[in-house]
Amino acid sequence: MDNYFPKWNQDRIVYQWKNDRLRIGADDVDVLEITGYSDFWSDLISCCNGINSFEEIKDLLRKKYDISENIIEKYISKFSDRNLLEILDRPVNQIDHYLINESLETYYSSEGIGGIKLLEKLSNLKVTILGCGAGGSHIALQLAQLGVGRLHLVDDDIVKENNINRQSMFTFNDIGKYKVDCVKDCILKRNYQCVVTKRKLKMSTVDAVKKEISESDWVFCCMDEPPYIAQRLVNRVCYLFNIPSIYCFSQRSAGKLLFCNPNIQNIGCVDCLLYEQDSDNFQNLVKKFSNYDGKLITANILTNILLLSSWVVKKWLDCVTEKNSNVWNTLFRFDFYSFREDEFKHFSKQSHCPTCGHDFDKSKLWEILKIDE
Numbered sequence: 001m002d003n004y005f006p007k008w009n010q011d012r013i014v015y016q017w018k019n020d021r022l023r024i025g026a027d028d029v030d031v032l033e034i035t036g037y038s039d040f041w042s043d044l045i046s047c048c049n050g051i052n053s054f055e056e057i058k059d060l061l062r063k064k065y066d067i068s069e070n071i072i073e074k075y076i077s078k079f080s081d082r083n084l085l086e087i088l089d090r091p092v093n094q095i096d097h098y099l100i101n102e103s104l105e106t107y108y109s110s111e112g113i114g115g116i117k118l119l120e121k122l123s124n125l126k127v128t129i130l131g132c133g134a135g136g137s138h139i140a141l142q143l144a145q146l147g148v149g150r151l152h153l154v155d156d157d158i159v160k161e162n163n164i165n166r167q168s169m170f171t172f173n174d175i176g177k178y179k180v181d182c183v184k185d186c187i188l189k190r191n192y193q194c195v196v197t198k199r200k201l202k203m204s205t206v207d208a209v210k211k212e213i214s215e216s217d218w219v220f221c222c223m224d225e226p227p228y229i230a231q232r233l234v235n236r237v238c239y240l241f242n243i244p245s246i247y248c249f250s251q252r253s254a255g256k257l258l259f260c261n262p263n264i265q266n267i268g269c270v271d272c273l274l275y276e277q278d279s280d281n282f283q284n285l286v287k288k289f290s291n292y293d294g295k296l297i298t299a300n301i302l303t304n305i306l307l308l309s310s311w312v313v314k315k316w317l318d319c320v321t322e323k324n325s326n327v328w329n330t331l332f333r334f335d336f337y338s339f340r341e342d343e344f345k346h347f348s349k350q351s352h353c354p355t356c357g358h359d360f361d362k363s364k365l366w367e368i369l370k371i372d373e
Contacts, residue, residue: 007050
């Protein structure tokens with residue numbers, strides 16, 4: 001451990017408590033109290049600044065206290081196990097852009113999900129966002145601010161007047177501009193380290209989707225048109241390229257979210273979910289959506305969009321860090337009234353699925369939702 005650099009997570013206050021105790025943290029559900037040797041504990045914590053090596057910390061403490069090297073190492077390991085400090089392989093002053101990312105690193109470390117290692121992992125990811133409307137634009141910005149290194153934005157739409165009140169990245173000065181241009185500019189103003197590419201393109205065929213997502217580590221499908229078919233297109237290509245994907249959409253009262261991953265056995269996909277719902281009534285509903293010639297207004301408010309995008313990104317982060325990776329074979333629902341997440345529908349991998357199955361069933365549903373191969 002001599003060549004490692006312990007760094008105390010400075011999101012918890014350290015203070016004297018009831019004369020003989022040192023208290024770490026002020027949150028009643030996450031407080032550590034240490035009795036005795038309060039001066040020693042304070043000095044130990046002060047030494048763990050991310051610049052002193054373990055060897056230097058030992059020397060500093062042994063000059064003042066009669067304590068063995070093994071005891072010091074034991075205490076540092078215990079603090080690390082409690083997510084109170086992070087063990088770095090180099091001092092913080094040798095880490096690129098550390099001050100910019102200090103808050104993120106402290107959060108990730110205190111949550112026990114990686115600290116510097118997670119920042120490095122996120123910085124190496126390429127995430128593609130298909131659809132940069134209300135949901136997609138806010139998701140893209142949040143991913144950039146979490147530390148994702150590369151984002152690819154795809155949308156052929158322009159900013160319109162009715163976008164402004166529910167999409168916080170667009171202003172009236174942006175009306176007539178392409179959404180991908182506005183979102184890219186907004187991201188780079190907040191995270192200039194993020195590499196952002198963009199394409200002004202409508203995703204209407206399998207070949208078009210292939211060209212945009214082939215090098216992605218994750219794909220977020222935030223397109224809402226054409227309903228069902230857009231999701232099927234993205235799902236088909238992600239399974240061809242073995243890319244994990246996320247599908248999110250919003251209604252007036254709730255948002256919904258689906259995770260798919262072709263790299264995990266027995267995990268169903270978008271088509272599996274559709275197949276389980278297949279019936280005459282469902283086919284009639286899908287036909288109505290596909291052929292509806294009336295005007296549909298997006299009935300939502302910015303508050304709900306921010307709730308939805310934050311929920312989606314946090315679920316994704318928990319999945320990436322394996323803090324909560326139990327997200328498969330479930331359609332999640334977030335209720336905007338109760339602020340509660342529900343497992344709205346469970347489903348399973350279908351052998352008759354046209355995308356991930358092996359015994360394709362020629363249901364009328366696939367004729368209604370035909371995709372351009």
